[in-house]
Amino acid sequence: ESRAPPEKIAIVGAGIGGTSAAYYLRQKFGKDVKIDVFEREVVGGRLATLSVQGHDYEAGGSVIHPLNLHMKRFVKDLGLSTIPASGGLMGVYNGENLVFEESSWFIINMIKLVWRYGFQSLRMHMWVEDVLDKFMRIYRYQSHDYAFSSVEKLLHAIGGDDYLVLVNQTLQENLQKAGFSEKFLSEMIAPIMRINFGQSTDLNAFVGAVSMTAADSNLWAVEGGNKVVCSRLIQASKANLISGSVLSVEDKTKTKQRGNPTKMYEVVYKSGSETKSDFYDIVLVATPLSQKIANIAFLNFDPPIEEFHQNYQQIVTTFVKGELNSTLFSSRAKDQFGLSTVLITDNSDMFINSLGIVNSVKGKEHPPPSTDGTQVWKTFSREILTKEQITTLFLSYDYAVRKPWLAYPYYTPPEKCPPILLHDQLYYLNGIESAASAMEMSAIAGYNAALLAYHRWNGHTHMIDQDNLYEKLKSEL
Numbered sequence: 001e002s003r004a005p006p007e008k009i010a011i012v013g014a015g016i017g018g019t020s021a022a023y024y025l026r027q028k029f030g031k032d033v034k035i036d037v038f039e040r041e042v043v044g045g046r047l048a049t050l051s052v053q054g055h056d057y058e059a060g061g062s063v064i065h066p067l068n069l070h071m072k073r074f075v076k077d078l079g080l081s082t083i084p085a086s087g088g089l090m091g092v093y094n095g096e097n098l099v100f101e102e103s104s105w106f107i108i109n110m111i112k113l114v115w116r117y118g119f120q121s122l123r124m125h126m127w128v129e130d131v132l133d134k135f136m137r138i139y140r141y142q143s144h145d146y147a148f149s150s151v152e153k154l155l156h157a158i159g160g161d162d163y164l165v166l167v168n169q170t171l172q173e174n175l176q177k178a179g180f181s182e183k184f185l186s187e188m189i190a191p192i193m194r195i196n197f198g199q200s201t202d203l204n205a206f207v208g209a210v211s212m213t214a215a216d217s218n219l220w221a222v223e224g225g226n227k228v229v230c231s232r233l234i235q236a237s238k239a240n241l242i243s244g245s246v247l248s249v250e251d252k253t254k255t256k257q258r259g260n261p262t263k264m265y266e267v268v269y270k271s272g273s274e275t276k277s278d279f280y281d282i283v284l285v286a287t288p289l290s291q292k293i294a295n296i297a298f299l300n301f302d303p304p305i306e307e308f309h310q311n312y313q314q315i316v317t318t319f320v321k322g323e324l325n326s327t328l329f330s331s332r333a334k335d336q337f338g339l340s341t342v343l344i345t346d347n348s349d350m351f352i353n354s355l356g357i358v359n360s361v362k363g364k365e366h367p368p369p370s371t372d373g374t375q376v377w378k379t380f381s382r383e384i385l386t387k388e389q390i391t392t393l394f395l396s397y398d399y400a401v402r403k404p405w406l407a408y409p410y411y412t413p414p415e416k417c418p419p420i421l422l423h424d425q426l427y428y429l430n431g432i433e434s435a436a437s438a439m440e441m442s443a444i445a446g447y448n449a450a451l452l453a454y455h456r457w458n459g460h461t462h463m464i465d466q467d468n469l470y471e472k473l474k475s476e477l
């Protein structure tokens with residue numbers, strides 16, 4: 001028996017976390033509940049494009065794994081199309097030379113890897129497969145409507161104690177214990193961590209595994225830009241998008257029309273030059289609760305809502321349309337360079353984290369391949385690149401554009417993930433980023449928060465934090 005649905009739900013943030021929550025909240029609570037999504041900047045959040053000479057390129061979250069089933073489902077449900085997001089050859093630069101270069105021949109590649117690293121590349125693949133295999137359990141739990149009240153409980157339900165060890169250990173520690181060599185860690189693993197999370201192997205082993213899956217070859221993206229998923233989710237969930245910055249959420253008692261005094265949340269927000277407010281039964285916060293990012297005050301809560309010190313790192317995305325100075329990396333003639341991604345080791349003293357050729361969000365043929373040797377390159381760096389640095393990297397360039405992000409947490413395991421449940425009907429989605437930040441992780445958090453809110457509203461305690469779910473669902477089949 002379910003009680004009457006809530007009248008109004010607020011979601012703060014229209015990134016993939018907030019918009020997927022809106023989508024699932026609508027499915028669970030039905031058509032009558034009013035859902036307001038507050039966004040102070042642009043729908044999509046860290047999914048955004050930048051334009052280079054009239055063509056758009058992914059500047060934030062760009063690649064999606066073939067087993068990211070929520071993102072896959074959104075694309076299907078929302079009638080969107082996909083484009084391949086990986087391809088081309090990769091090389092690893094150590095500050096002096098390329099220590100590894102991929103070959104376009106699979107067999108040659110394998111021989112090169114075995115020659116330099118023995119069978120560690122294959123073992124690494126198996127290690128990642130093992131983490132990913134367990135990860136897939138979350139989809140079964142969520143399709144059966146099970147919810148979790150903390151990130152730790154969610155991770156434990158997926159991968160048991162092994163998963164908690166992963167988030168509490170550095171990738172370095174974990175892989176050293178598993179017998180991987182220093183050479184393999186510094187030449188292969190650290191550069192992958194650096195391109196994906198701007199860090200070395202000192203991040204937690206779970207986000208390390210997520211980062212390794214992003215080295216898969218069948219990655220994809222949404223045609224037109226990944227951010228389109230967010231705007232379409234808002235439309236599909238029939239939520240109201242409110243353009244404004246949420247300033248505070250206050251725990252208040254309100255007497256509704258013809259009713260008893262009820263506990264509600266007053267959301268105060270600034271829209272243009274006006275400050276407005278409204279009351280909600282349920283509030284979901286779908287943005288990192290760091291002062292530098294969201295800056296939301298929680299008023300009148302007893303006990304008070306603590307501040308979370310999730311430290312988000314700056315990553316600058318820069319697109320340059322130009323001709324690469326390939327002699328910086330290799331003595332080969334520039335028309336023989338052949339690499340489309342350069343990963344960089346930690347000891348290289350390079351001012352960038354990575355460099356790669358990118359395709360526009362319309363796919364490979366847009367714009368048509370250039371004939372003058374220029375390409376659109378994307379770099380990630382900690383700091384904004386100076387003109388000198390750009391001219392070191394490029395022999396010539398026509399155009400450069402950049403976007404600095406507070407991109408993802410700076411990982412310092414052991415990780416204590418912030419709570420999901422901040423108050424009776426107040427939920428926080430982005431604590432999951434302390435385990436790993438990725439589009440799919442936010443979509444999982446959005447679905448989980450929607451299910452948790454629904455079950456807590458209706459008193460379905462048996463659907464929350466169930467032990468032994470994997471065994472239980474196995475025997476149900």
Ligand SMILES: Cc1cc2nc3c(=O)[nH]c(=O)nc-3n(C[C@H](O)[C@H](O)[C@H](O)COP(=O)(O)OP(=O)(O)OC[C@H]3O[C@@H](n4cnc5c(N)ncnc54)[C@H](O)[C@@H]3O)c2cc1C
Pocket residue numbers: 012013014015016017018038039040041042043044045046047059060061062063064244245246247286287288293294295296315317405406407408430437438439440442
């Ligand atoms: C450079 C970069 C590359 C990445 N690459 C990948 C990738 O290839 N694949 C992948 O899976 N992931 C990638 N990620 C990570 C991924 O983009 C994020 O994990 C994901 O987009 C986070 O979504 P979110 O909805 O949780 O948060 P956000 O997208 O940050 O959404 C939060 C929203 O809340 C809004 N907001 C904040 N405060 C307020 C307020 N007070 N009032 C109203 N609105 C507010 C913000 O404007 C924002 O739009 C990348 C991230 C970056 C930065």
Ligand SMILES: CC(C)=CCC/C(C)=C/CC/C(C)=C/CSC[C@H](N)C(=O)O
Pocket residue numbers: 060062063064065068135195196197210211213214356408437438440441
């Ligand atoms: C959650 C699971 C199982 C998989 C997600 C894998 C994935 C696609 C992770 C990407 C994480 C991330 C923050 C990447 C940043 S850089 C991406 C890309 N290399 C680029 O150059 O833009």
